[in-house]
Amino acid sequence: MTHDAAASRPAPRGRVLAGLSLAALGVVFGDIGTSPLYALKESFLLEHGVPATPENILGILSLVFWSLAFVISFKYIAVLLKADNRGEGGILALLALIRPQGELAGARRALVLLGLFGAALLYGDGVITPAISVLGALEGIDVATPALREYIVPIAVAILVVLFLAQRRGTAGIGRIFGPVMIVWFMAIGALGISGIARDPSILRALWPGYAVDFFVRDGMQGFLILGSVVLVLTGGEALYADMGHFGRRPIRLAWFALVLPALLLNYFGQGALLLDDPSGAANPFYHLVPKPLLYPMVALSTAAAVVASQALISGAFSLTRQAVQLGYCPRVTVVHTSQHEAGQIYIPEVNTGLMLACLALVIGFKSSTNLAGAYGIAVTGTMAITTVLFANAARTRLGWRPRLVIPMAALFLAVDLAFFSANLVKIPAGGWFPILLAGLIFVLMATWKKGRHIVTAVLREGTLPMELFIKEMAKRPPVRVPGVAVFMTSDLSGAPPVLLHHLKHNKVLHERVILMSVATREIPQVPEEDRVDCQDLGFGFFAVQASYGFMESPNVPDILQALVPRGLVVKAQEATFYLGRETLIPTKAAPAKRAALAARGLWMPMWRKRIFMVMANNARSATAFFGLPPNRVVELGAQVQI
Template identity: 40%
Template structure:
């Protein structure tokens, strides 16, 4: 026990350094634009600056330090965080929610869609805000900011297929330099004008509300930008653990951010003209070129971290059947869960570059960005409140206090960010609604497909009787028939028997079950359902964070002698259904035709599941079938 504990302590340092490049990249680059946006609608005088800095200070303390790192971090699904983990956690207790689960599930889907929208906006606003520093160095450069940001983002998306493992070890050290640099810049400014430290007093924030009334809501849209990236802290707890993230936040990241924010405020107290870009104008002129380079690298790292999170989110979503199956490439041999999804990368690239061209400035992007993260935070807080009552069995008073304190703050920010829906924030809402509809149509379509396939259901006993009662020819080798998640009919093997009149000496029928847990060990992977002479029915269990690699699972099980009937067998042939779906108005009349049309279009155009199951193409046979839903 002592040895184990001793081994864990040294791992905190490399884990913490790695976390800097992945977890804190987003929130760590907010100083590039947050103070500027917070003071956009008021004069940068002393009272306003102190009020805004007070709001920034308490937003970071209450929203990130208390709500996320203390309370939200508790709601993990065996070490996994994020909306998918919450969906899986709630789904495992679905019966406890009865009819309300459908509404909770729909809200969760909306939150997942918002995270995809966030994944488009973050690279655009981060990189653009860094490149905008060119106009401070030399004003004519401002006309090239869009082109430079476009090229950087295009390269970023183009390189995703190659993975970030080769340069990933540099992310942490670069972010260490970033946080130290912004902290030093802040310290030098605070030292010159220490009066800014009075902003720690929340009374200055209250005075701001008293003076500006409803106009304060516009100020809050900028203040909220300092907590954007907080959702990444929760989503990444599986990669680095809660302790390294908390340790880094309180000992390094939070102090660096506060020093820089207060430093920008101190500079503005005596140089209000610097409001056009208070971050870059905090630095001496000779440091602008290195700072611009460092800021660009930091925003690229933040963008890479967000894209990696989006790929991981997509993989989890398609694993639990709320997104269509796509080609998923595991891009790292060292980091568990690091994946690349080509189709999602293409969608993200089109979306991000379109946003860059359409919105033109980081100020314009800030409206859509703040709204996306704000809605995600509200949904996560709402789901955690439900979990605290239903799963943790908190008392009603405790749940009410949690909801009132944190949801009221989230909702206040939402009221503020909602003011910009018709200005620039419409993108977030439109994209999230479209994404939710696609996920809902896919899930409902799979349920219709499952219902249609159940009408053709054939038991293992019937298959065995057909093999032994008719003149079926036995051929050497192993035939592996894989049932899709919607199909428990076993009709694939039955059609094979009817069309070829042959069967392999060992026939394995496999169901795949994705559990509401992130990881299932190999010892708990195999479930024997039924077996007759030469015909075996098993179920393979996977966690929602794992690759569904059937050949590799069978190989490991064979080596461990878990499946004795495969011992010594080397010739495997895999069989999959190639499904086509037709929709008719007279079947399942309660499901709208437009939902059927979307599901049918997705199913008939997306790639088959041969890649999802990691099946060898030269050993796989597709058997065509169709269903009418």
């Protein structure tokens, strides 16, 4: 079972548990914690046709309560946190569990492609969350001083620009205050909720699920479509699951049940009580809960909480991209480690720039959290449903859960997820198109890269010579050997890499020691150091080195060479020569018969996908930088590859 390693770690207790729970508040719960800024407000918009009558208020509050109880507390906290990949959660961790080696086929291929689209949707979440959270926080200015309404968008743009530009410096410094900021935030919204409930304690009747049922029966289709707004209280559920590897189950559960859930429920019910007392507050019930003298301090605190929520999603996008690179769904990118102590704190300039431009476009284009709410719902509900499907497969086939438990549970989860998703489909014209378009674009890029690399690897493999035959040939007709060590990077240790054959053909010499090195990604988050490197002496001065990394790790060749020392192979990175192959891709057309034959072997792409793949390959980060090779010790040999 893949979660043995995680299960063997001692559960945190005492001060360690408290510290992890505090840190989780600043990373895991920022997104869901800022939902009260806009979630309930969206349910009573005029275009929904659901006025703020006592029956509707009680019905919607009942939906909010039971949605949080079922989806977050039961599905994510109680069940999904147990379905981990050696301690890691999230869509790509599940995808790594179910991903087979080799070419995909049949239902498994459809499942992997679905998971890939779910990962692409997460980028939409990462783009929308900073925009909607910051706008929702600043809209308190409109309540305090309506004359300043026109400054909300420029201020939001300025905050987001500063936030994204600060990423290159890392979050280690400001990250220490994220937890305390969120403690103050949750205590503040909880206190506001208590003051609201005091206005009309009868709002607590909404705890009875009958009010939710009556709401559906009474309002019919209009009541069903309101789920598209209610789902906004669930934003951040996927982040909660994905961040499990950073903090563990117990700290997340403790923070949720001890502080986050009570504060959220108090605030939502306080907003509901406010509406029972004064339905005109439906325009922005969160800020109407705040006493007038405290409006601007609350705007400042809300903005700080929105920045924390945004930072969590930005960091999540960086982590997601690194996982995608390691799993072969994304070209090499620049991964900058911003902390000497925390391996998970990384910065990816390419992703940061893309997120910043997309966020600014959303803020300028949509202008308010209300306009963005439709886009948000599609991204959230789509990801929830896909996670359920992947969980059901992984739990049944890889984690050893009993089918009689998994199937009915997954069916129930999926029924709820699809209900929320269906209610959001009507919002596609009003903004829901954005996450679908963005996810579709990212999905095409990831699938094209995976397919293209598969084709290139297959073409190169056809030109290789089995290592046994190569070694025998070297023994029969030994070339001139020169002092030193040569390291040839390859993806397949079973054959002599093309770059080695080209080097021997053109230079007619070999180093005294030749290392064939392959760096592979396994389906687990981290590989134990004792399993990192495997070295095999092939004879005649040749060595095969297989290095393994998890999908949460970044490869480093000098570290691999250092790990060879205990195995009797002493190689200094600054004294070795590293040989890399640089492929020049040539897109080719083919006759229908040949095209059909290649397609049957999974080795064909349409011309438009070939051109996309070429652009991605040409803009990928160099292998020298990605593997941490000394630039002045690298030799690149080119080869033309027809695809």
